[in-house]
Amino acid sequence: MANLGITKYGSEVLRKVAEPVEEINDEIRQIVADMLETMYASEGVGIAAPQIGISKRIIIVDVEPSDQSSKPIVLINPEIVEKDGEMNAEEGCLSVPEVRGDVKRAENVVVEGIDLEGNKIRIEGTELLARAFQHEIDHINGTLFVDHLSRIKKQLIKNKLHKIEKGES
Ligand SMILES: [Zn+2]
Numbered sequence: 001m002a003n004l005g006i007t008k009y010g011s012e013v014l015r016k017v018a019e020p021v022e023e024i025n026d027e028i029r030q031i032v033a034d035m036l037e038t039m040y041a042s043e044g045v046g047i048a049a050p051q052i053g054i055s056k057r058i059i060i061v062d063v064e065p066s067d068q069s070s071k072p073i074v075l076i077n078p079e080i081v082e083k084d085g086e087m088n089a090e091e092g093c094l095s096v097p098e099v100r101g102d103v104k105r106a107e108n109v110v111v112e113g114i115d116l117e118g119n120k121i122r123i124e125g126t127e128l129l130a131r132a133f134q135h136e137i138d139h140i141n142g143t144l145f146v147d148h149l150s151r152i153k154k155q156l157i158k159n160k161l162h163k164i165e166k167g168e169s
Helices: 026-041 127-140 151-165
Strands: 046-048 058-061 073-084 087-093 096-105 108-114 120-126
Touching: 026 046, 026 058, 026 073, 046 127, 058 127, 073 120, 073 127, 087 127, 096 127, 096 151, 108 127, 120 127
Parallel strands: none
Antiparallel strands: 046 058, 058 073, 073 108, 087 096, 108 120
8 A cells, every 4th residue: 555645736637527437456446545545644534536646436535534433435436316405614625735615515415336345335424424425526527625615715715726736835
């Protein structure tokens, strides 16, 4: 396993629609292992493959990383199949360091995908878990949380984003 470091705002891979996974093989298992290590090393609650530079539809969510009994949810080719409610809360992203802002998301979602063993899974998420799913699934569609911020907030963080893009942050 390797902690590959996080791909930052400005990288092209973060803006691509990631490719679906066709087959779960050693390559995919290695990507997941690298994603896990990178997520925990960065103290994130979620990670998507493009964040380690890999344009594939894989996400991991663990909203309680400090809880030893909590298991990370690995989802391959995830899709939101149901959502309802609305909730505004502050978000950040490992790929956009030191930037935070309020994002409106669905309060509850149902996500379907495939686990590492190839089983089809369906998970209901509420609040933080729902938010994490939506944030990570955005990543594999080339969307970042800053895209959802208000126009004023976008203006306020413009210089900061520019610095990250230039590798100065
Ligand atoms: Zn993110």
